[in-house]
Amino acid sequence: MRATTVRRSALAASVASLVLLATACGGSSDGSDSADKAAGSSKSSASASAEAEQAPVKALTAAELEKATLAQGDIAGLKIEKAAGDDIVEPGDVTVDKAACLPFAQALFAAAQGEPVASASRSVESEAGATGADATADDATASIAGGDHTELTLSSYEGTGAADVFAAVRTAATACASGFTVTTSGEAQKISGITEEKVTGGEERAAWTLTVEQEGTKVPFDLAVVRQGSTVSTFSTLNVAAFMGKEVKLTQPQPVIDAQVKKLG
Numbered sequence: 001m002r003a004t005t006v007r008r009s010a011l012a013a014s015v016a017s018l019v020l021l022a023t024a025c026g027g028s029s030d031g032s033d034s035a036d037k038a039a040g041s042s043k044s045s046a047s048a049s050a051e052a053e054q055a056p057v058k059a060l061t062a063a064e065l066e067k068a069t070l071a072q073g074d075i076a077g078l079k080i081e082k083a084a085g086d087d088i089v090e091p092g093d094v095t096v097d098k099a100a101c102l103p104f105a106q107a108l109f110a111a112a113q114g115e116p117v118a119s120a121s122r123s124v125e126s127e128a129g130a131t132g133a134d135a136t137a138d139d140a141t142a143s144i145a146g147g148d149h150t151e152l153t154l155s156s157y158e159g160t161g162a163a164d165v166f167a168a169v170r171t172a173a174t175a176c177a178s179g180f181t182v183t184t185s186g187e188a189q190k191i192s193g194i195t196e197e198k199v200t201g202g203e204e205r206a207a208w209t210l211t212v213e214q215e216g217t218k219v220p221f222d223l224a225v226v227r228q229g230s231t232v233s234t235f236s237t238l239n240v241a242a243f244m245g246k247e248v249k250l251t252q253p254q255p256v257i258d259a260q261v262k263k264l265g
Contacts, residue, residue, distance in 0.1 A: 057230040059117035060156040065231070068264050069120040069154050075259050083110075083121035083151075094184050101180040103165070104172035105191070107234045108210075108223050109151075109184055114165045116155035124150040124256055150237045150253045152260065156230050163204070166227040169234075170206050189214045199252050201261040202226035202233070207252050219243060222250045224257055228264045233257075 060068060072080045089111040096105050103113060112119040126147040157165065179192035190213040199207035207224040222237040235253055242248040 057162070059158045059161070059230045062118035062120075065118045065120045065154055065156050068231070070122055070124065070152065070256070070260050070263060074263065075124075075255060077127055078256070079125055079127045081123045083123055087123075088121055089184065094182060096183075097181040098176060101172050101176035101182070101191075103168040104176055104194075104223075105180070105182040107169045107225055108191070108221065108236050109182070110153045110234060110236050112153060112155040113168070113232075114155075114157060114161055116157055116161070119153060119155040121154075122152040124152055124253070148237050148239050148250060148253065150235050150256055152233065152235055152256065154231055154233045154260075154264075157232070158230070162227050162230050162232050165232050166204050166206075166225060169225050173206070173208055187214065197222075197252060199224050199226075199254065199257065201254075201257045202228040205257075209250065217243065220248055220250050222252050224252050226257060226261060228261055231264055233260055233264075235260075 070080050074080060089109050091106055091111045091113060094102070094106050094109050094111055096102050106113050110121060155165070156162070173194055173196070176191075177194045179190065179194070181188055181190050183189070191210055192213060193209070193211040195209050197207040197209055199205050204227040205224065207222065210221050210223065212219045212221055219238060219242045222235075224235040224237075226233045226235075235257055237250055237253050239246075239248040239250060
């Protein structure tokens with residue numbers, strides 16, 4: 001049995017590490033009806049680019065985006081940290097067995113998409129459940145009551161870029177609702193049970209619940225994607241307790257989404 005480092009950043013690395021942790025230690029909101037989903041998906045994909053062309057927006061610079069991204073102290077009771085270096089998942093790190101599913105997979109694993117002018121990433125979790133970057137398996141086991149862990153990525157785009165990325169993710173979610181396989185950090189994981197949920201905030205928004213399966217372990221995830229002006233924000237949420245065999249019911253991180261949209265203005 002080898003020690004497993006639990007990371008608070010890089011969702012892809014977290015999945016692989018926490019599955020190993022579970023092995024070593026032995027141990028939803030209602031979806032919208034099908035008519036609403038079909039209408040919403042069609043409207044989003046058909047009109048997003050047209051709306052952006054009618055009201056072109058300027059991309060936020062790297063400095064502006066950093067200032068507009070959530071930071072420690074913005075939400076009481078939550079620990080918010082910057083992701084950097086190896087903690088950031090690059091688009092090329094994510095591969096899928098079905099090409100149509102790539103935008104959804106990249107959003108799920110907090111990778112910036114398209115050609116952003118700038119991107120910023122954060123890790124958000126309960127202060128009570130924070131484990132530290134160098135936490136061991138025992139440390140993580142003791143902290144599983146800490147609650148949900150959300151990977152947040154913001155990317156700003158010129159022209160219709162933000163609307164196009166949002167539309168691509170939503171289209172991929174619909175096309176891949178039956179499931180697909182994604183590989184990150186050399187680990188293959190099956191995505192299944194993609195169900196659309198309701199979420200509020202921003203000029204365009206969409207959210208889903210899904211299941212990630214790896215080496216016999218099934219873990220629920222929540223994903224929300226929100227467009228505000230020239231910026232797309234993705235919120236990918238899991239709970240460490242699920243990797244320890246605990247039954248977990250996730251909810252979309254609406255307070256985090258609300259705070260981020262408000263800060264973007």
